[in-house]
Amino acid sequence: MFEIALRSLRSRRLTVVLTIATIALATLMLLGVDRVRNETRTSFANTVSGTDLIVGARTGSIQLLLYSVFRVGNATNNIDWHSYQKLAADPRVAWTIPVSLGDSHHGYPVLGTNHDYFRYLRYGDNQPLKMQSGHEFSHLHDVVLGANIARRLHYQLGQKLVLTHGSGDGALTEHADQPFTVTGILAPTGTPVDDTLHISLDGLTAIHQGWESGSASLLATTGALSADEDRAVPPPDSITAFYVGLKSRTGLFGVQRAINQFRGEPLMAILPGVALSELWQLLKVAEQALQVLSWFVLLVGLLGMMTALLVGLNERRREMAILRSVGARPWQLFALVVGETACLLVGGIAIGCALLQGALAVAGPLLRDHMTLLITPGWPTASEWLLMGCTLLAGLVVSFVPAWRAYRLSLSDGLHVAA
Structure with missing residues (x-):
């Protein structure tokens, strides 16, 4: 019967291929x-791993997460430097990473921080940041680039670049008097780090000397400030946010409560994991819409397969009658149609899985460059095996309709021949 099914499929090549x-x-x-x-x-x-708390001006948890981690939006207020130092000195705190945002370069955000950023920041499965080439900043006008920026803008070590005052593509005023030198390029992480320029807090403070009024003063335009590369720079007046790592997670909620009740200024501390879950819930509608769309596409494909089988039954009626005349039973013809459908389903699912791997191989670099998503080809996951199994099962259920039709036709044709 299996050989008969294969020959029948070969005789209907075009329909089978479609x-x-x-x-x-x-x-x-x-x-x-x-x-x-x-x-x-x-x-x-x-996106961020191993960080116990993120602290910023009092606002919504998602907004704080967006501007401090994803570099999206702006802070409602900054954190006074003295407040940061006081909170960082808490004996329960193991380390902190100050983060100062506000400037940009060709639309990419500039982040001012210190060496603890490279020492303690983690992503993924607690993976540290690594240098693809070069080293961390060591002078006022050193900059470390994220992997995507270096690739898209074709920057290399030792190259000079100018930062722009303000964030986004709308920022027009440049700090042309104090160019920065690329000293390091980070390895890809698949996080917003890849799209960020990293400079020291001292460097960020230095380029804003003479900008106290919001625009460049005469001092800032003469180039005198950039003459001394290692000049002493006062600490910043404020920072945008800071990350916190604790000595023991048992004191997590105590430290969070202390920061939220800090009397020096209105601050809030969020748990990154909780805030990330809240942010994902906002995007869940789009996720569910895509799932529904894909299931509808599958349904249309299965209905198209059933239609092709039903239409083909009339053409195969003579074939069925011949099989009946040589002793085939109706249930065997039912099994024949189901078996042919199973072959079509297995072939289609296998080709679809192979197409996915090819599509990921081609689109993976594009997703990484434009959406900071690391999606690579690989063996199907457990959920994908389940989906393929559901597709096969649904296709077999759909095949019962034309199979039952073939069964009934064989009965009626058999009675007609007997008469």
Whole structure:
């Protein structure tokens, strides 16, 4: 019977090819949406790792997360430097990473920090930042680039660049009097770090000397401030936010409560994991919409397969009658149609899975460059195996309709022949 099924499929090559292509494309979309959804969720969850608290001006937890981690939006207020020092001196605190934002370069954010950023910041599965080439900043006008910036703007070690006062593409005034030198390029992380320029807090303070009024003064435009590369620079007046790592997580909520009740100024401390979950919930509607769309595509593919099988039954009626005349039973013809459908489903699912791997190999670098998503080809995940199994099961259920039709036709044709 299996050999008969294969010969029957070969005799209907065009219909078989179109049916397999439909199933393959439906499988590609179903698995692709699931892969992108899971990898995006993982990317969100792994953006910052090993950080117990993020502290900023009192605002919403999602807003604080967006501007301090994803560099999206702006802080409602800054944190006074003395407040930061007082909170960082808490005996329960193991380390802190100050973060100061506000300037940009070709639309990319500039982040002022210190060496603790490279020492303590973690992402993914508690992975540290690594240098792809060069070293950390050591002078006022040194800059360390994220991997995407170096690749897109074709920057190399030793190259000079000028920062822009203000954030976003709308920032027009440049700190042309104090150019920075690229001393390091970070390895790719798949996080907003890849799209960030990193300078020292002293460097950020230095380029804003003479900008107290909000625009460049005569002192800031003469170039005199950049003459002494290692001149003494006072500490910053304020920072945007800071990350906190604790000596023991048992004191997590106590430290959070102390920061939220800090009397020096209105501050708030958030748990990154909780805030990331809240942010993902906002995006869940789009995730669910994509899932529904992919299931509809699969449904259309299965209905198209069923239609092709039903239409083909009339053409195969003579074939069925011949099989009946040589002793085939109705249930065997039922099994024949189901078996042919299983072959089509397995072929379509396998091709769809292969197409997904090829698409990820091609689109992976584009997603990494433009959306900071690290999605690479790989063996199907448990959820993808489940989806492929559901697709196969749903296709077999759909095949019962034309199989039952073939069963009934064989009965009626058999009675007609007997009469």
